[in-house]
Amino acid sequence: NAGVTQTPKFQVLKTGQSMTLQCAQDMNHEYMSWYRQDPGMGLRLIHYSVGAGITDQGEVPNGYNVSRSTTEDFPLRLLSAAPSQTSVYFCASRAGGSYNEQFFGPGTRLTVL
Amino acid sequence: AQKITQTQPGMFVQEKEAVTLDCTYDTSDPSYGLFWYKQPSSGEMIFLIYQGSYDQQNATEGRYSLNFQKARKSANLVISASQLGDSAMYFCAMREGREGNTPLVFGKGTRLSVIA
Numbered sequence: 001n002a003g004v005t006q007t008p009k010f011q012v013l014k015t016g017q018s019m020t021l022q023c024a025q026d027m028n029h030e031y032m033s034w035y036r037q038d039p040g041m042g043l044r045l046i047h048y049s050v051g052a053g054i055t056d057q058g059e060v061p062n063g064y065n066v067s068r069s070t071t072e073d074f075p076l077r078l079l080s081a082a083p084s085q086t087s088v089y090f091c092a093s094r095a096g097g098s099y100n101e102q103f104f105g106p107g108t109r110l111t112v113l
Numbered sequence: 114a115q116k117i118t119q120t121q122p123g124m125f126v127q128e129k130e131a132v133t134l135d136c137t138y139d140t141s142d143p144s145y146g147l148f149w150y151k152q153p154s155s156g157e158m159i160f161l162i163y164q165g166s167y168d169q170q171n172a173t174e175g176r177y178s179l180n181f182q183k184a185r186k187s188a189n190l191v192i193s194a195s196q197l198g199d200s201a202m203y204f205c206a207m208r209e210g211r212e213g214n215t216p217l218v219f220g221k222g223t224r225l226s227v228i229a
Contacts, residue, residue, distance in 0.1 A: 033216050040122075042204060042221035050214055058216060090158065097213045099146055099165055104158035 001026050006091050006105035013081040013112045021076040021108050023091030031094045032074040033058070033102070034066065036087040043090065049074055081112040116140065117205050117220035124225050126195045133180065134190040134223045136205030144211035147188040149179070152202040152222075161203075164188055192225075200227045 007022045025032065033048040035058075045058030047066040055066050063085060065077040074093075078085060088109050094102040118137045126132035138147065149161040164172045164179045172179040180189040192199055206219045 031213075031216075035219075040221060042119075043206075043219040045216050045218065048216040059218075088156070092158075092217075094217075099163060100213065101148065101160040101163060102217050103160075107156055 003027065004091055004093050004103050004105035006089075006108050008108060009106065011108060011110050013078070013110065015082060015112060017081050019078050019081065021078070021089055021091075021110070023074045023076065023105060024072050025074075025091075025093040025103070026072065027093060027095070027103070028071060029093035029103075030071070030096045031102075032068065033092045034064070034074070034076045035090045035092065036060065036085075037090060037107075038087050046076065046089075078110075083112045086110060086112045115220075116218050117207055119205055119220035119223050121223045122221075124223055126192075126199075126225065126227055128197060128227055128229050129194055131191060131193045132195055132225065134192070134203050134205075134225065136188045136190065136220060138186050138188060138205075138207050140186075140207065140209050142209040145207055145209045146213070147179070147181070148206045148208070148217065149177070149188075149190045150204045150206065150219075151199075152204065153198075154201070158204075162190070195227045197227050197229060200225060 004025045034046040035043040049055045049068040091105040092102045094100045145166045147164045151159045162174045162177045176193045178191045202222045204222045206217045209215045
């Protein structure tokens with residue numbers, strides 16, 4: 001199993017550009033989430049999904065869109081990049097049940113100039 | 114209000130000593146799970162240990178143990194016999210609800226530095 005994969009690993013954007021961060025998992029997990037990590041802020045939840053076709057907002061959803069058309073994929077779209085979106089982005093997935101650990105992708109380091 | 118509070122931004126510990134990383138949480142749901150993750154300088158997130166709200170005993174995994182005090186709403190991570198490789202960021206996280214349909218919420222983390 002590849003686990004949770006994210007592409008790209010690094011990305012530099014100019015203000016106003018749009019892009020999609022890709023996330024895929026091969027563990028048939030129902031739950032997938034996107035987090036951003038900023039120094040001193042921990043991991044903050046952007047959006048999450050409890051299954052294909054179902055998404056919901058997290059703590060910091062503004063400026064981001066998601067969709068979940070398949071169990072495997074959960075892309076995160078930046079609509080119009082801003083310098084405040086410079087961050088490390090983590091995708092995560094887990095099986096159902098409250099006790100299951102969450103598996104993380106390696107992260108995408110995004111810089112918006 | 115913050116659901117997970119980690120009050121120690123940074124900690125130092127001597128190699129081979131034990132260290133406790135603090136975590137307090139806030140929930141009104143009787144069913145919840147508490148998790149600890151380690152993030153070394155390479156950036157990956159590594160799951161360490163889990164404690165369920167109904168678990169009668171404190172969780173242990175090798176050198177990691179969780180000091181779970183339900184009435185105080187605290188879930189401190191204890192690392193015994195610290196090693197240089199334990200130097201990392203440590204995050205406490207919580208998931209509410211019996212069915213586990215809610216996302217994992219993280220604290221801001223504690224940076225642990227192990228000194229030789």
